[in-house]
Amino acid sequence: MAIPGKKTVKGSCHCGIVTFTANVQIGEEGSIKANRCNCTFCQKLGTTNMHLDGGKSGFQLLSPASTDEIGQYAPKTKTLVRYFCRTCGSHVFMDGHFLVDGHRQDLFSVNLTTIDQPQEGVDLSLAKISYFDALNDNFEAGASDKPWPNGLV
Numbered sequence: 001m002a003i004p005g006k007k008t009v010k011g012s013c014h015c016g017i018v019t020f021t022a023n024v025q026i027g028e029e030g031s032i033k034a035n036r037c038n039c040t041f042c043q044k045l046g047t048t049n050m051h052l053d054g055g056k057s058g059f060q061l062l063s064p065a066s067t068d069e070i071g072q073y074a075p076k077t078k079t080l081v082r083y084f085c086r087t088c089g090s091h092v093f094m095d096g097h098f099l100v101d102g103h104r105q106d107l108f109s110v111n112l113t114t115i116d117q118p119q120e121g122v123d124l125s126l127a128k129i130s131y132f133d134a135l136n137d138n139f140e141a142g143a144s145d146k147p148w149p150n151g152l153v
Helices: 040-045
Strands: 005-012 019-026 033-037 049-051 059-063 071-073 080-084 091-100 103-111 128-132
Parallel strands (some): 033 128
Antiparallel strands (some): 019 059, 033 049, 049 103, 071 080, 080 091
């Protein structure tokens, strides 16, 4: 049984070269909140984004020593960098910002699928996923409890 509140969890890429800890919020029923969108990047990589309370300060890269040693990809916005393992290709986290209606939105998120399992107090099968329509820049519609058109479950 998970204890609600903040918990430091361990995560890694598939091959284990990229390792980290992240402070996440565990819900009453042991769930972690995350989101998926139907943008081409999230669709092609199948990422599920977990935004950290406190942003980047809730994340610690354990290995390698710096993000300079991790692959980086900044798709069309160029201000939102995706970090991935250069060996196995796992997308691990993203950092940066984007503009919504002219307002800057800072963003730091971890790919939920990189949280190590099994792990005491964390069961990814209990994750609560919200869905966003980024493919159509329809952010004002907010979150949905089911995928938007052309989005994955």
